[in-house]
Amino acid sequence: MKLLEGKTVLVTGASTGIGRAAAIGAAQHGANVVINYAHSDAAAADCVAQIEATGQRGLAVKGDVADPQTAQDFVAKAVDAFGSVDVMVSNAGICPFHAFLDMPVEVVERTFRVNLHGAYFMVQAAANQMVKQGKGGSIVAVSSISALVGGEFQTHYTPTKAGVHSLMQSTAIALGRHGIRCNSVLPGTILTEINKDDLADIEKRKYMEQRTPLGRLGMPEDLAGPIVFLASDMAAYVTGAALLVDGGMFVNLQ
Ligand SMILES: NC(=O)C1=CN([C@@H]2O[C@H](COP(=O)(O)OP(=O)(O)OC[C@H]3O[C@@H](n4cnc5c(N)ncnc54)[C@H](O)[C@@H]3O)[C@@H](O)[C@H]2O)C=CC1
Numbered sequence: 001m002k003l004l005e006g007k008t009v010l011v012t013g014a015s016t017g018i019g020r021a022a023a024i025g026a027a028q029h030g031a032n033v034v035i036n037y038a039h040s041d042a043a044a045a046d047c048v049a050q051i052e053a054t055g056q057r058g059l060a061v062k063g064d065v066a067d068p069q070t071a072q073d074f075v076a077k078a079v080d081a082f083g084s085v086d087v088m089v090s091n092a093g094i095c096p097f098h099a100f101l102d103m104p105v106e107v108v109e110r111t112f113r114v115n116l117h118g119a120y121f122m123v124q125a126a127a128n129q130m131v132k133q134g135k136g137g138s139i140v141a142v143s144s145i146s147a148l149v150g151g152e153f154q155t156h157y158t159p160t161k162a163g164v165h166s167l168m169q170s171t172a173i174a175l176g177r178h179g180i181r182c183n184s185v186l187p188g189t190i191l192t193e194i195n196k197d198d199l200a201d202i203e204k205r206k207y208m209e210q211r212t213p214l215g216r217l218g219m220p221e222d223l224a225g226p227i228v229f230l231a232s233d234m235a236a237y238v239t240g241a242a243l244l245v246d247g248g249m250f251v252n253l254q
């Protein structure tokens with residue numbers, strides 16, 4: 001069964017990792033997909049090729065989510081191309097690991113701007129378009145297990161993920177009357193570019209694997225199903241929810 005037939009799905013930071021898997025997963029479920037990306041034109045083109053290989057249409061729009069204008073342009077280009085915005089997956093993020101006591105101001109500010117401000121303006125731009133269309137919609141934000149627990153080298157990052165989680169709770173209230181649902185997914189440790197260097201430390205990687213009751217770290221594709229589900233009408237009565245997708249890591253105290 002295809003869950004997103006006839007819908008237009010927008011995904012930020014979708015040339016790699018979780019965003020890419022979500023974009024391709026949405027296309028496999030019958031959606032046309034517009035991706036935002038900031039860096040590699042080739043990686044974005046490859047993602048669009050994978051979307052189109054499913055028989056759906058794809059479009060890549062370059063832009064830095066930290067700039068509020070990027071959100072306006074992204075939504076406008078999606079509407080120009082496919083006529084509407086039905087789903088926004090706010091996914092773009094960075095996590096430059098660094099110790100707390102000497103954390104550079106620029107690293108804190110950039111992480112806040114990309115992860116939290118970027119999500120805020122993307123969600124707001126999509127919501128305004130959805131309200132104009134008058135047929136509701138679904139917003140899924142990629143938060144993190146790190147919204148709920150800390151990280152020694154993530155003191156600048158975990159507050160942004162808690163912020164994204166909180167943003168979905170507040171926008172669920174603000175947008176419920178418009179039939180727009182807002183939920184977050186909270187991935188555990190997923191093998192992507194964002195933590196490639198961090199997990200090159202074999203001991204750390206083994207430790208993270210041992211903390212995971214399902215016995216392995218996540219792959220980007222592990223997020224595609226939960227994101228597609230929350231985006232779809234299967235989740236028609238789900239809003240303001242946060243879905244851990246972590247192989248059980250969060251509950252594994254002892
Ligand atoms: N990999 C993991 O273990 C976890 C990742 N997450 C979150 O998942 C999201 C996706 O990350 P991953 O797929 O893991 O890593 P990734 O590095 O593959 O993906 C992040 C994407 O965001 C893009 N991006 C970065 N800055 C941007 C900007 N200013 N404007 C537009 N795009 C930008 C990157 O180019 C990249 O494509 C992030 O928000 C991250 O915080 C959450 C929990 C765990």
Ligand SMILES: C[C@H](O)[C@@H]1OC(=O)[C@H](O)[C@@H]1O
Nearest residue numbers: 095144146188189194195
């Ligand atoms: C980048 C981290 O490895 C990753 O991102 C998160 O949000 C979690 O802290 C994961 O471990």
